[in-house]
Amino acid sequence: MDFKEIHIGNYIKEQMEQKGIPIERACNFFKTGEEEVIRMYGNKSIDTDSLLKWCKLLEYDFFRMYVTHLLLYDGISHTKNNKRIRDSGEKIIFRKNIYTKEIKEFLVGLVASNQKTVSQITEEYNIPKTTLYKWLRKH
Structure with a gap:
């Protein structure tokens, strides 16, 4: 997809x-x-x-497809938001379970099929490496 x-x-x-x-x-x-x-x-x-x-x-x-698009491509990742908050001195808010099953399968599939490396995914989609490695271990 x-x-x-x-x-x-x-x-x-x-x-x-x-x-x-x-x-x-x-x-x-x-x-x-x-x-x-x-x-x-x-x-x-x-x-x-x-x-x-x-x-x-x-x-x-x-509608979930559009949410997935926003999470993957439009920079609403929590890492960008947390950097802004960290720079302003506010408390960082961690959001759990923002990634849908489809997003996880999509990204794990990219690594499994050797289309992208872990580094490329973390860079391109702003997914934390620890999160991505956790998904890879489970699949």
Whole structure:
């Protein structure tokens, strides 16, 4: 799964196929025609109301993909935040369990398949080395 470039329409179509849900059911659910559903498959992004409906229909949390993107690529890592806090003299707040199962599997998979080294992952995604090594030991 590509968390960097999310094409939500492709993921919706993939979930429809995996779950074996006929397109007619989506048409009825959205009260629209088949052309509109197919058009949604082609969209890189869709509005949140429609995405929430897709989540309900497919019983899948598509929003989690965007959270994963934020954690991996947009610098909301606790290490950057803690550096700012440390420099200002405030207390550091540690956040437990911010990494989802999908994030852990994604990063462990990169190391296991030799696509990236531990150093590259810690540098690129701001994941603490001790955290990454803990995941690697468990998998």
